Amino acid sequence: MLLRLEKYDKDTHTKSSDEPKEKDITKPEEEDKNKNVYVVSSEFVDLLTDATVNTEESDSLDSDLQEIIDSPPAEKNIKVKNKLKELENVTLNIAITGNTGAGKSSFVNALRGLPNDDRNAAPTGSVETTMKPSMYQHPFMPNVKIWDLPGIGSPKFRAKKYLKDVNFHTYDFFLIVTSERFKENDIELASAIKKSKKLFYFIRTKIDNDVRAESQKKNFDERTLLENIREDCKVNLLKVGIPRIFLVSSFHLEKYDFQKLVNTLEDELPKNKTFALIQSLPVYSLEALTKKKTYFKKLIWLNALAAGLGAIPPIPGLSLACDYFIIKKFFQQVFLGFGLSNQALEALSERVNKPVEQLKAAKTSRFKDGATEDIVVDMLSKPVIAIAKTLATVMALLPGGALPASGTAVASVHYLLNVGLNEMAEDTKCVLSVSQLA
Ligand SMILES: Nc1nc2c(ncn2[C@@H]2O[C@H](COP(=O)(O)OP(=O)(O)OP(=O)(O)O)[C@@H](O)[C@H]2O)c(=O)[nH]1
Ligand SMILES: [Mg+2]
Numbered sequence: 001m002l003l004r005l006e007k008y009d010k011d012t013h014t015k016s017s018d019e020p021k022e023k024d025i026t027k028p029e030e031e032d033k034n035k036n037v038y039v040v041s042s043e044f045v046d047l048l049t050d051a052t053v054n055t056e057e058s059d060s061l062d063s064d065l066q067e068i069i070d071s072p073p074a075e076k077n078i079k080v081k082n083k084l085k086e087l088e089n090v091t092l093n094i095a096i097t098g099n100t101g102a103g104k105s106s107f108v109n110a111l112r113g114l115p116n117d118d119r120n121a122a123p124t125g126s127v128e129t130t131m132k133p134s135m136y137q138h139p140f141m142p143n144v145k146i147w148d149l150p151g152i153g154s155p156k157f158r159a160k161k162y163l164k165d166v167n168f169h170t171y172d173f174f175l176i177v178t179s180e181r182f183k184e185n186d187i188e189l190a191s192a193i194k195k196s197k198k199l200f201y202f203i204r205t206k207i208d209n210d211v212r213a214e215s216q217k218k219n220f221d222e223r224t225l226l227e228n229i230r231e232d233c234k235v236n237l238l239k240v241g242i243p244r245i246f247l248v249s250s251f252h253l254e255k256y257d258f259q260k261l262v263n264t265l266e267d268e269l270p271k272n273k274t275f276a277l278i279q280s281l282p283v284y285s286l287e288a289l290t291k292k293k294t295y296f297k298k299l300i301w302l303n304a305l306a307a308g309l310g311a312i313p314p315i316p317g318l319s320l321a322c323d324y325f326i327i328k329k330f331f332q333q334v335f336l337g338f339g340l341s342n343q344a345l346e347a348l349s350e351r352v353n354k355p356v357e358q359l360k361a362a363k364t365s366r367f368k369d370g371a372t373e374d375i376v377v378d379m380l381s382k383p384v385i386a387i388a389k390t391l392a393t394v395m396a397l398l399p400g401g402a403l404p405a406s407g408t409a410v411a412s413v414h415y416l417l418n419v420g421l422n423e424m425a426e427d428t429k430c431v432l433s434v435s436q437l438a
Contacts, residue, residue, distance in 0.1 A: 065301055077309040084302055084326075091143045092276040093170050095133075097189065098177030100151035103205035103250055107177055108136055108148045110250040113282030113339060115350035122148050133166050139343065140336045144280040147171065152185045159185075159192035172273055173199035173265070179206040182236045190240040199268055201244050204233055207256050208249035226256065251351070253284040254437055262291070282348075283339045283428055286438045293425050296334055300417045303330045308410030322409040324376050331371030331420050338428040340367070345431070352435040362430040365423040379416050 068079045094111070096104045105122035114121045122136055131150050138144035149166050152159075174193050176186050182202060193200040207229070214225050230245055237243035244264060246257040262281065266274050278295045281288065307326035335341065339348060340363060342356075349356035360368075366375055394411045432438035 068302075068305065076305070080302055080305045080309065084299075084306055087272060087275060087299070087302075089143060090272045090276045092145070092273050092280070093172050094144075094146045095149055095166070095168075095171040095174045096146065096177060097149040097152060097166075097174060098186065098203075099183065100153045102151075102177045102179050104151075104177050105148050106250040107175070107203065107205060107248070108146045110253055111146055111281065112136060112138060113344060113351075114139075114347050118347055118350065138280045140341075141276065141280045144276055152189055157185045157188070159188040162189065163192055163196065168193070168196055168198065171198065172269065173201065175201055175203050177203045177205055178233075179204070179209075182233055187236060187239055190237070194240060201246060201261060201264070202233065202237060203261070204229060204245060204247045205250060207247045208252055253282070254288075259285070259287055262288075266291075279333075279337050282344070283432065284437060286429065286432060289338070289425065289428050289432065289438075292337055293421065296337065296421055297418075299330065299333075300414060300421070303327070303417055304410050304414035307413045309406050322380070322413050324373075324380055327380075327413060327416060327420075328371060328373055328376045330417055331367065331376065331424075334421055334424050335367060335371045338424050340424060340427060340431070341370070348431070348435060352437065354435055358434055359431055362434040363427040364430065365427045367420065367424050368427065371420070371424075375420075379420075 064083050068076055068083065071079050096108055098104050105124045106116055109116055109118070109121045109124070112121075116124045120139070122134065133150065134148040136146045136148065138146070147166075147170070150162075152162060174189075176182070176190060176193075178186060186202070190200055190202070207226070210229060211222060211225065214220055215222075226247055229247060233245045234243055237245070246261040246264075248256055248258045248261070262278070265277060269277065275295060275298075278292055281292075283289050283292060303326055307322045307324070336344070339345070342360070345359045346356050348354075349359055366378075394407045394414075429438060
């Protein structure tokens, strides 16, 4: 098998060009011979070094990857597919509880990226409090469920009974919501949750209201105000250990402590659950986008192995023998996860008060109308360019001397998945910019 690494100048290649890249530097008569030639440009080295760095972080996914690598060749394919399935099937049940009118339903909607007046949103405002848990499924991740629990306002409230009634085993963690100081019932509930060894966090909502009201005053300082609210909330909560309080506005997740809450959950939830959480959250800031992208990058090796390892017969016209449904599925996951669908942009348009057409027009990549099969087939029909580092990693993953045929497919798919992820991340940045969230 022919494997040659070459360096060429960045100026001879533009990443967004739709032209087959190698054609720029390859004589036509060499085309056939060069099917497996890998060309290295400094631009790709930067792009993919960055991509590979993230796959080298030590986390549970990487240990899963190690297990796949260490397994006998015949088992690798099935192991990698099982791992992907396992990640897809992870369930996450989030419980939102707190007093009547505290902002529970609005927070449920915010977590689902929906404005309160969306037809699929949880009812908010002066509607009657629900007396039993209402489940809201995530718009595109059916295994992620957010539960709007009944209020805990009644004087006859008994935390133990409440937890039993709402079936507390169901939930991965509780968010106890208030728009004022935390009250006796909140504390009693937190103590009972703690005894049942479940995670819980205190959420002080409607912070935008506090900021707006106080900003009229002379000498207003937002940081001091937020610190005062935090300290004020803590006073009542010391009974349940060191309280974790997050100040949020359901209408502005990009502000205040929402990102801190996500970072804390990331540290405390099991890895697979964190994966589901991060993928399911709306993209509300550049920081949120970066985090999401990092998580998708972690999935790239698994998807590249799954797409490249299978014994797929070469498809006429395509330069690669690989399972392109896996590539399409990954791109669709990213497209939805980055909030690039019409449905997500319509919800965003309501939230940020910008015409939806402006948000749609911010997308300029080939993925702007969705991650279609045509795009994947088009990507696969052009000579694929991988880089030395990726190939070296594949050789380490699939030992046995020369790079096996499936190895070139894995490396190439790895490269294409990164390209698609980066293009969609750029679109998302532009959408955030038009939304004035970046
Ligand atoms: N400004 C502001 N208003 C909010 C926020 N969260 C909720 N609200 C408003 O507070 C009111 C009550 O919010 P809901 O989300 O319905 O509260 P709830 O806890 O679900 O209420 P019940 O179901 O009746 O117990 C609504 O008018 C919301 O628009 C917020 O973060 N900021
Ligand atoms: Mg409600």
